Amino acid sequence: MTKELLEGNFAMAEAAVRAGCEAYFGYPITPQTEILEWMSHRMPELKRTFLQAESEVAAINMVYGAACTGTRVMSSSSSPGVSLMMEGLSYIAGTEVPVVLIDVVRGGPGLGNIAPAQSDYNQLNHGGGHGDYHQIVLAPASVQEAIDMTVLAFELAEKYRNIVVVMADGSVGQMMEPAELPEMRPVTRIQGDWPVTGNVGRPPRVLTSIYIDPPAEEVYNHKILNKWYDIQANEIRYKEYYLDDADFVVVGFGTAGRIALTSVRAARAEGIKVGLLRPITTSPFPFSQLDELSKRAQGMLVVEMNTGQMLDDVRLAAKGRLPVEFYGRPGGMMPFPDDILGEIRRLAHTPLTTEGDPRKRWMDRVRTGELMLR
Amino acid sequence: MQTEIVFAGFGGQGALFAGQIMAFTGMDAGLAVTWMPSYGPEMRGGTANCQVIISDEEIGSPLTRTPLAAVIMNLPSLDKFEDRIAPGGVMIVNSSLVNRQPTRTDVDWLMIPAQEIAESLGNRRLLNMVMLGALLQKLPVISIEALEKGLDVHLPERHRKFLKPNIEAIRQGAAFARGELTVEATPGANGHEPEVIPPTSV
Structure with missing residues (x-):
C-alpha cells in the first residue's frame, strides 16, 4: 500500500469498509456528511447495507438491532445528531453489544455551527445516555490516525462488547493529508454465545437492557464496571x-x-x-x-x-x-x-x-x- | 523546515484545487503535507480558501496565523490575508480582479493579470494554474517540473484533456513572474464587478 492524499471523512469511511463493516445506518449532518456520502455508494457496490434513516434516533436504533445479530455495524454523526442518539446508545450499553460511532464534533451547544470544536468531550467521555456505563473514546489528530482509530474501534468494540466512539472534529474530518489505508478484510459475523441469529438447533438467546429486578441490575452494573477496569488496564493509548x-x-x-x-x-x-x-x-x-x-x-x-x-x-x-x-x-x-x-x-x-x-x-x-x- | 501557503478567492476560481495540486506534489516528493480548506457557509458562493503546509517533519498545526505565502485571487482575500503574511514572504495577486496594490513593503508581492493570461490560453479557468506558476517562480518550495508531473499523475480522469493547457498556464505564469511575458490587464478590468464564475468540482 502506498500513501494517498485523503480527506479525513472519506478516509474514515473507507477504513470502516476495509475493517469489514457490514452495515451502516446514518443521517447527514455537516461536517461529517462525506462519511455518509462515501458509504452511500461504497456499501451497495460491495453488496453491504447502507441506509439513510429518517433521523439519528432511528439510525442508532437500527445500529442497535444489527449489532444484536453479531453484524459489524456503525453510524456516524456530528454533535447535535449524536445528542439525538443518546437514548439508543444507553440501550446499547445496557445490552452490551459492540457498536462503533464516529462523532465529528462541531461548535455548540444547540445547533451551534459547523466549525471544528471539542465541546463534546464530557458528553462522550463522562456521560451521554443515562445509566452507569462507560464507552471507549478514541481521539485522532490526523487523517492517518483517523483511519487507524476507525479500524481499532471495530476491534475494541468486539473484544469488549462495548461502544467505541471515534471523537474527531471538523478539522480532522475536512483536512487532506497523505495516509495509508489498511488491506480489505473479509466481512465476518461475530461468533460467540450471545448474538441472536435464530435458534435453530440451540436454546434461544435473549438480548435486552431490561433488568426489572434491581438486584439483577446491580449485578449487571458491577459486571460492566469490572469490564471497564480491564479496558483501563489494557487499552490506554497516548x-x-x-x-x-x-x-x-x-x-x-x-x-x-x-x-x-x-x-x-x-x-x-x-x-x-x-x-x-x-x-x-x-x-x-x-x-x-x-x-x-x-x-x-x-x-x-x-x-x-x-x-x-x-x-x-x-x-x-x-x-x-x-x-x-x-x-x-x-x-x-x-x-x-x-x-x-x-x-x-x-x-x-x-x-x-x-x-x-x-x-x-x-x-x-x-x-x-x-x-x-x- | 516548513512552508505555509494560503490560496484564496471566490468559489469557482480554483483556489482549493490549486492547493490540492500543491499538496499532491509535496506528497510525491516524500514531504509531509496538510491541506486544510475553509469549509464554512462561505463556500456556497462567497470566498473560498485553503492553507497548504509542506514540511520535512510531522506537521503540528494545519493552520498558521502568519503563512509564508499567499495566492490572492480577489480583493476580499487581499483585505483578509495581506496583514497576515510573514515578513519576507511572497504574495501573488490577481490584478485582473484586485483594484489595489498591496501596501506591504516587507513582502515580495507580484500583481499578475492572471485572468487575461488564462483567457489568452483559451480558458479563463486556467487562472489558478497561472498564479501557481508565478508562485513557484518566486517561491521554489517545489520545482515547476515536479508540479507538472504532479498534475499529470493526479488530474482526475475526466479532466485529462486539460492537462496540456494547465501545464502551459503554469509556464506562462512563471514566465510572467520572471518578467519575460508582457500582458496588460484589460482596460477597465480593475475595479469592475467580478463576473460570477460557476463553481467547479474539486
Missing part, C-alpha cells in the same frame, strides 16, 4: 513528544493537541524545556501517565477547543501536586500555534499557583482583555 527532560507539560487531544505540537517546538527553540502529552484514548484516560508526569514537572498547561473539559481529568491526575493552567478556544474557534506559545511562555516565566480554579483564571484574563482573542 503519544508523547519531548517529554524526557520536560519541566513543563502541555496536554491536549486531537486537533488542539497537534496545534500545541507546533507551539511546543517553537518554545523548545526558545530554550523552554516543554513537552506534550496527547491522549489518543481520552476514555480510558491516561491517568497514571499524567500522575507520573505531575511528580517530575513544574507546571502543566491544558489546551482544548472548549471551555475546559479534559482539564478536570488532568487536575484529577495531578492531585494538586503542581500548578495546572488552562487555555481554550470554544465555539468552533481554532487556536493558532502562537496563541499556545504565549501560554507556554507564561507557564515557564511567571509565578504559578496550585490554588484556585485555572478555568476561572483563564476566563478572567479573557474577560478583562489581558488575554487577547485574535
Whole structure:
C-alpha cells in the first residue's frame, strides 16, 4: 500500500469498509456528511447495507438491532445528531453489544455551527445516555490516525462488547493529508454465545437492557464496571513528544493537541524545556501517565477547543501536586500555534499557583482583555 | 523546515484545487503535507480558501496565523490575508480582479493579470494554474517540473484533456513572474464587478 492524499471523512469511511463493516445506518449532518456520502455508494457496490434513516434516533436504533445479530455495524454523526442518539446508545450499553460511532464534533451547544470544536468531550467521555456505563473514546489528530482509530474501534468494540466512539472534529474530518489505508478484510459475523441469529438447533438467546429486578441490575452494573477496569488496564493509548527532560507539560487531544505540537517546538527553540502529552484514548484516560508526569514537572498547561473539559481529568491526575493552567478556544474557534506559545511562555516565566480554579483564571484574563482573542 | 501557503478567492476560481495540486506534489516528493480548506457557509458562493503546509517533519498545526505565502485571487482575500503574511514572504495577486496594490513593503508581492493570461490560453479557468506558476517562480518550495508531473499523475480522469493547457498556464505564469511575458490587464478590468464564475468540482 502506498500513501494517498485523503480527506479525513472519506478516509474514515473507507477504513470502516476495509475493517469489514457490514452495515451502516446514518443521517447527514455537516461536517461529517462525506462519511455518509462515501458509504452511500461504497456499501451497495460491495453488496453491504447502507441506509439513510429518517433521523439519528432511528439510525442508532437500527445500529442497535444489527449489532444484536453479531453484524459489524456503525453510524456516524456530528454533535447535535449524536445528542439525538443518546437514548439508543444507553440501550446499547445496557445490552452490551459492540457498536462503533464516529462523532465529528462541531461548535455548540444547540445547533451551534459547523466549525471544528471539542465541546463534546464530557458528553462522550463522562456521560451521554443515562445509566452507569462507560464507552471507549478514541481521539485522532490526523487523517492517518483517523483511519487507524476507525479500524481499532471495530476491534475494541468486539473484544469488549462495548461502544467505541471515534471523537474527531471538523478539522480532522475536512483536512487532506497523505495516509495509508489498511488491506480489505473479509466481512465476518461475530461468533460467540450471545448474538441472536435464530435458534435453530440451540436454546434461544435473549438480548435486552431490561433488568426489572434491581438486584439483577446491580449485578449487571458491577459486571460492566469490572469490564471497564480491564479496558483501563489494557487499552490506554497516548503519544508523547519531548517529554524526557520536560519541566513543563502541555496536554491536549486531537486537533488542539497537534496545534500545541507546533507551539511546543517553537518554545523548545526558545530554550523552554516543554513537552506534550496527547491522549489518543481520552476514555480510558491516561491517568497514571499524567500522575507520573505531575511528580517530575513544574507546571502543566491544558489546551482544548472548549471551555475546559479534559482539564478536570488532568487536575484529577495531578492531585494538586503542581500548578495546572488552562487555555481554550470554544465555539468552533481554532487556536493558532502562537496563541499556545504565549501560554507556554507564561507557564515557564511567571509565578504559578496550585490554588484556585485555572478555568476561572483563564476566563478572567479573557474577560478583562489581558488575554487577547485574535 | 516548513512552508505555509494560503490560496484564496471566490468559489469557482480554483483556489482549493490549486492547493490540492500543491499538496499532491509535496506528497510525491516524500514531504509531509496538510491541506486544510475553509469549509464554512462561505463556500456556497462567497470566498473560498485553503492553507497548504509542506514540511520535512510531522506537521503540528494545519493552520498558521502568519503563512509564508499567499495566492490572492480577489480583493476580499487581499483585505483578509495581506496583514497576515510573514515578513519576507511572497504574495501573488490577481490584478485582473484586485483594484489595489498591496501596501506591504516587507513582502515580495507580484500583481499578475492572471485572468487575461488564462483567457489568452483559451480558458479563463486556467487562472489558478497561472498564479501557481508565478508562485513557484518566486517561491521554489517545489520545482515547476515536479508540479507538472504532479498534475499529470493526479488530474482526475475526466479532466485529462486539460492537462496540456494547465501545464502551459503554469509556464506562462512563471514566465510572467520572471518578467519575460508582457500582458496588460484589460482596460477597465480593475475595479469592475467580478463576473460570477460557476463553481467547479474539486
